[in-house]
Each structure stands twice: as structure tokens, then as C-alpha cells.
Amino acid sequence: MADRKNEEIVKETESIVGPSVKIEGDLKSNGNLRIDGTVIGKVKTAQNLTVGHSARISADVEAENVTVYGIIEGNIKVVGELMLGSTGKILGDINCGKLKVEEGAYFAGKCQMKDKPAIEPLEELAKPVATK
Amino acid sequence: MYYYILDTHGVPQKDFERNQTELQGLLTEHNINGEMARVTPLRIIQDLVDTAANRGATTLVACGTDQTFNQVLASIREHEFTLGFVPFVSDTQLGRILGIKDVASAAKTIASRRTERIDIAKINHQYFISYLEMGVGQYTNKSVGMFSLMKLFSTGPTQLKMRIDDSYLITSKVMGALIINTRGTRPENSASIGNPQDGFLDLLLLEHINKFGVIQNRAEVLSGYYEKIPGTTVIRCKKIEILEPMNQKIFIDGKETFKTPAKIEIIPSKFKMIVGKDRAF
Numbered sequence: 001m002a003d004r005k006n007e008e009i010v011k012e013t014e015s016i017v018g019p020s021v022k023i024e025g026d027l028k029s030n031g032n033l034r035i036d037g038t039v040i041g042k043v044k045t046a047q048n049l050t051v052g053h054s055a056r057i058s059a060d061v062e063a064e065n066v067t068v069y070g071i072i073e074g075n076i077k078v079v080g081e082l083m084l085g086s087t088g089k090i091l092g093d094i095n096c097g098k099l100k101v102e103e104g105a106y107f108a109g110k111c112q113m114k115d116k117p118a119i120e121p122l123e124e125l126a127k128p129v130a131t132k
Numbered sequence: 133m134y135y136y137i138l139d140t141h142g143v144p145q146k147d148f149e150r151n152q153t154e155l156q157g158l159l160t161e162h163n164i165n166g167e168m169a170r171v172t173p174l175r176i177i178q179d180l181v182d183t184a185a186n187r188g189a190t191t192l193v194a195c196g197t198d199q200t201f202n203q204v205l206a207s208i209r210e211h212e213f214t215l216g217f218v219p220f221v222s223d224t225q226l227g228r229i230l231g232i233k234d235v236a237s238a239a240k241t242i243a244s245r246r247t248e249r250i251d252i253a254k255i256n257h258q259y260f261i262s263y264l265e266m267g268v269g270q271y272t273n274k275s276v277g278m279f280s281l282m283k284l285f286s287t288g289p290t291q292l293k294m295r296i297d298d299s300y301l302i303t304s305k306v307m308g309a310l311i312i313n314t315r316g317t318r319p320e321n322s323a324s325i326g327n328p329q330d331g332f333l334d335l336l337l338l339e340h341i342n343k344f345g346v347i348q349n350r351a352e353v354l355s356g357y358y359e360k361i362p363g364t365t366v367i368r369c370k371k372i373e374i375l376e377p378m379n380q381k382i383f384i385d386g387k388e389t390f391k392t393p394a395k396i397e398i399i400p401s402k403f404k405m406i407v408g409k410d411r412a413f
Contacts, residue, residue: 013366013368015363015368015370016359016364016365016366016367017306018337018339018363018364018365018367019339019363020305020306020339020340020363021302021303021304021306021337022302022303023300023301023302024300024301024303025299025300025301026299026300027299027300028299029368031368036363037304039364057412075178077379099262107199
């Protein structure tokens with residue numbers, strides 16, 4: 001993603017926050033959002049959020065899907081998938097539908113998934129297997 | 133009734149007379165009625181717009197340059213008009229936006245009367261249709277040589293501070309900025325940037341680029357396609373307040389119009405405009 005041409009990123013992204021940009025306040029968007037700069041406040045988008053390598057976000061984040069290659073200090077609420085890339089760092093709690101973590105990523109916080117998967121109770125598994 | 137405001141400013145006298153005669157002939161040919169009024173030192177554009185309103189004109193056609201149209205826009209205030217444009221010089225910004233390249237295509241467009249509601253942007257109390265330029269942005273669509281361009285980028289970036297949508301503050305070191313309602317390029321070329329029917333402004337901030345970057349992105353810098361340059365900030369919003377730096381020049385269509393601080397906002401679907409089929413939106 002980081003190596004792709006800016007033009008391609010712009011085509012599918014409503015707003016891009018460049019590396020030298022610092023935002024203070026509530027950043028809200030209805031479309032896809034890419035952050036390569038610094039954000040202090042809140043970040044909320046109805047669609048996808050990409051946090052680039054150079055990004056540093058000190059804010060609570062809400063989005064449909066989130067991809068993290070930079071640093072987020074704050075709680076993250078994701079309806080769909082949260083992808084924590086190899087250079088990504090999250091210092092805060094996560095609430096998401098799906099979680100993907102690449103090798104080398106850093107995460108310090110609590111993680112809560114939305115849907116509880118159907119897991120057989122441990123007692124069932126512990127029953128002795130009948131042998132002939 | 134159609135009311136044509138003919139402005140000689142920025143048009144060579146010989147070209148003006150020729151264009152006026154051609155326009156009159158074509159309007160007669162297309163059977164379009166109306167009244168023509170020429171701007172003079174004693175009858176400025178504001179007076180003519182007021183006259184048009186008093187005479188019950190429903191369509192106001194600015195004939196001249198981009199500046200003519202911008203002055204007509206600035207003079208409209210609360211009057212309700214359908215707006216048209218006839219370029220009396222070649223390669224106008226507005227002509228590119230509306231798909232009108234000369235007097236002949238303008239007359240044909242007026243005759244077919246295809247209208248679209250479009251957003252209008254406002255800086256302080258003045259309307260504009262195209263985009264605002266700051267820093268190196270003022271050289272958009274100008275012929276600047278490579279040496280001059282390198283010199284521009286050697287001056288260093290400016291610290292910019294803006295408040296967006298009354299919601300957040302942006303600070304950044306930039307070489308140039310564009311605040312776009314529309315520009316003479318089709319939106320599909322670069323996502324939805326510059327669509328005058330989406331109810332948004334597009335803010336483009338160009339970061340400092342090194343000499344190699346200037347050479348590599350020369351065309352993008354001079355055409356105002358900053359979004360094609362890596363590191364450019366693109367923000368879609370409805371309201372921008374430029375807070376810093378103070379006294380920075382702001383240009384519209386190459387003409388210095390305001391200085392910072394300034395407040396810019398979008399007014400969705402404000403005017404009906406006569407547009408050509410080759411329009412950029």
C-alpha cells in the first residue's frame with residue numbers, strides 16, 4: 001500500500017493526511033481515509049482507515065475496517081477487520097469483528113471480538129474415548 | 133430574457149470587436165433574443181448586473197475573460213439568475229470547466245440551453261466557481277520554466293494553519309495549496325476531486341519536495357494535479373478557515389484576490405449554469 005502511487009490511493013480514498021500534517025480535533029469522514037501524519041483527537045470514518053508507516057495517532061479510532069502500519073495510542077473500535085501490519089503498533093484496547101496480525105507487530109491492550117465463536121465445552125473434550 | 137455583459141478588460145480591442153460581431157451574428161442565427169451591454173468606466177459590472185435584475189432578465193451571460201465571470205459572480209448578491217459564459221480569449225479556465233472553447237461553441241451551447249445546478253464556493257463574501265491558489269499554487273496553468281520552478285522550491289515551505297469544518301485544526305509546512313470547487317479536468321481522471329456538484333471543497337496541500345521531485349513532478353505541480361505527487365494531503369470538507377500565515381496572497385484564476393486570514397465555504401447547488409456537453413463534470 002505504501003509503495004503505491006498517490007494517484008491510485010486518491011482514486012479509492014476520500015481524504016489523505018500527508019506525512020508533515022498535524023491534525024488536532026475530531027477528524028470525521030464518510031469515505032475511505034488514509035493517515036500518514038499526526039492526529040491528536042478522535043478519528044471516525046464510516047468506511048476504511050489506513051494508518052501509514054509514518055503516521056502517529058493519539059486518539060480513539062472508529063471505522064469499518066482498519067489497517068495499521070503506523071502507531072495508534074488509543075482505543076480502536078472496528079466493525080469489520082483490523083489488520084495490524086508488521087510495522088504497526090497499537091497501545092490501547094481493541095474491539096473488532098476480525099483480527100489479523102503480521103509478524104513483528106506490537107500490541108499492548110485488551111482485545112475483544114464481537115462474535116463469540118462456537119467452541120465445544122472443555123468437559124466434552126475431556127471425556128475418555130472408548131477403546132475396544 | 134438574456135442579458136449579455138460584454139467586458140473589454142483583458143481582451144485586445146481587435147479581438148473584442150471581432151468576437152462581439154461574431155456573437156451577435158450567431159445569436160441572430162440561433163434566434164436567441166436578448167440585450168447586450170458593454171462595460172465602461174461609468175457602467176461597471178455591478179451596475180449592469182443590477183440593471184439586468186431590474187429589467188427582469190432571467191439569464192445573465194458574461195462575455196470576456198475568467199475575470200469577467202468572477203466579477204459578475206461577485207456582483208450577483210441575492211439576485212436569481214441562470215448564468216452563462218462566452219470566452220473572448222482563448223484557453224479560459226471557465227471555458228475548460230464548462231466545455232466552451234470559443235464564441236461559436238458558446239453560442240451553440242446557449243442555443244441548446246443545457247443547464248446544470250452547480251456548487252459555488254465563497255471566500256469571505258465573494259463567490260468563485262473554480263479554485264483558490266496559494267504559494268506555488270499561483271503558478272497553476274502558467275508557463276514556468278524549469279529554472280524558475282527550481283527557484284520557487286528553493287525558497288522553503290510555509291507553515292500553514294487551518295480550521296476545517298469547525299471540527300479540527302490542521303498545521304503543516306507546505307509549498308503550495310489549492311482549494312478546489314472545480315477545475316477544467318474531468319473528475320474521473322482523479323477520483324472525485326473538483327466535482328462542482330458534490331457539495332464539497334477539495335483541499336490539496338503540497339509538501340516540500342526535493343530537486344529530483346520537482347523535476348519528476350513538474351507537470352503535476354504546474355497543472356495543479358497535486359494529488360498525483362506522493363505525500364500530498366487531500367481533504368474533502370465544506371468549510372476552511374485559513375488562520376496562518378497572515379498576509380499570504382490568495383489567487384483566483386491567477387489574480388491576487390485576497391490575503392489571509394480568510395474563510396472559505398461551499399454553497400451547494402447555488403446557481404444554474406448553461407453548460408456545454410464537453411464540460412469537465
